[in-house]
Amino acid sequence: MWRHPELRGTYDVVIVGAGVHGLATAYELASRWGVTNVAVIDKGYIGGGGSGRNTAIVRSNYLTPEGVAFYDRSVKLYERLAAELNFNVMFSQRGHLTLAHNDSSLRTMRWRAEVNKLRGVDSEVIGPEEIARLVPYLDVSTAARFPILGALYHPPGGTIRHDAVNWGYARAADAMGVDIHQQTELLGIDVHDGEVVGVTTNRGRISTPVVVNCTAGWSSLVAALAGVELPISTHPLEAAVTEPVKPFLGTVVVSGTLHVYVSQTDRGELVFGASTDPVASYSMRGSLGFCEELAGHVLELMPSIAKLRVLRQWAGLCDITPDFSPIIGVTPVKGFLVDVGWGTYGFKAGPVAGEAMAELIATGKTPEIIAAFDLARFAEGRLVGEKGAAAVGH
Amino acid sequence: MLRVPCPWCGPRNVDEFRFVGDATERPDAPTATPEEWRAYLYLERNEAGWVTESWYHRAGCRRYFVAERHRTSNDFRDSRPPAAQQRMADGQ
DSSP states (O other), rough: OOOOOOOOOOOOOOEEOHHHHHHHHHHHHHHOOOOOOOOEEESOOHHHHHHSSSSEEOOOOOSHHHHHHHHHHHHHHOOOOOOOHHHHOOOOOOOOEEOSHHHHHHHHHHHHHHHHHTOOOEEEOOOHHHHHHHHHHHHOOTTTSSSSOOOEEEETTTTOOOOOOOOOHHHHHHHOOEEEEEOOEEEEEEEEEEEEEEETTTEHHHHHOOOOEEESSSSHHHHTTTTOOOOOEEEEEEEEEEEEOOOOOEEEEEEETTEEEEEEEEOOOOOEEEESSSSOOOOOOOOOOHHHHHHHHHHHGGGGGTTTEEEEEEEEEEOOOOOOOEEEEEEBBBTTTEEEOOOSSGGGGGHHHHHHHHHHHSSOOOOOOGGOOTTTTHTTOOOOTEEEEESSOO | OEEETTTTTEEEEGGGOEEEEEEOOOOOTTTOOOOHHHHHHHHHOSSSSEEEEEEEEETOOEEEEEEEETTOOOOOEEEEHHHHHHHHTTTT
16 A cells, blocks of 8 residues: 655655644645655554544534634545545545533534534534434433433534545555655654754654644644644543444434434444543543443433443543644744644544645645634634534533 | 542542642732743643642542642652642741
8 A cells, every 4th residue: 555665864844643634734745736755754553543543523513613614624625535545435424413402502503503504514403303303213302311402413524434544645645755654753853043954763863844743642742842832731532332233323423411422334333432531641541431431321312222232442642722723833943833732623624634734834824724723822812712512521 | 440649538539530730830920921821821741751730629628739640651659738738838
């Protein structure tokens, strides 16, 4: 699928992190801007971090106009990604339901639906009858402990095969000459007079004027190598899958109140994700406490799956920012760029972040679509509050 | 499940606590600039090793305390009253 090239001593751009963000940036640099003297380095393997640990949900029904425009562009790019990369990424726009269990969440969903519609995103609040028609296995009775009062229905939302997205981008970037160096750990970033001049890795030194931090989980540590402080706190998020069963769940179902989201894979497994652990940590161990809480919450929604068994569980690392929006763009160190702080919503933004980062690197100008998400917004008091729609239960 | 050592109540289940974040000193209010306040509000060291943290025993003694935790292994090695409370206890 891709080469295992020797590490060269000089590159025009070094991208740290071979996940969807790093690989999409490399692909866009090569395909749109003709910049192919690019290295993507990763201390692990392609898609081994957040890009392979997320629950593969794609949607654009966010709350702020900036967020909606950004994620909508990403959905559009995902829609044509299989054709563009000549690689089946199994994008299934099966519809996405966010359940409301109380009046205040119903109000927020109405707000989101109206912001979405103004931006041309298909999004509407529906009632229990239509929810029951879309998802017959949900308990929509008024006797439920957390009764389902309504839902934000987002038909273009869905799921995608996240590994295929990583592999498709990697193969396409590699074919155009981008060097992907796996098991190559960044040890230092050389900054001279406020400008990036190179990096040190466990396989040797590279001279480069541009370093792009596309990591998740380790973004603070990578930025610290360049002397840049980030307003980021790293939290684990756990997920699990069940044994496979016949297809019965045709949409993605999310409940913020119950801290859970559920979808069924093409193999028939149910994929569950939860909210981030409120305690900051770099630990990726699964816990029994998570499994127990998850099962309790899922059975509130779908009592009929009580006999299903959990096949495996895992954790990934989420870099949470104070306003639940990412940090993309330039930093006080010239040549050191960041595409970080993606919290629980990084995978769905991979293609658009790659497109915007590549434009920034090639032209030196920050594209309008990411202008609101700059690092300087924290010091200048221009936060982009996405807490209401970023994920569940923050 | 993580067990958190409260200096007053002993080790308890993490669900009883609210994790506050890095134990930092507030800037000096009369002289701090807006940039210093925002750095105090938002910036995190977010290290992967030992970090001195502030915790609140929400469902226990309802007191704040300071603990040292390793952010990768989640081991604790110390917990004590917060600095301001310690200074009062020391009569300063």
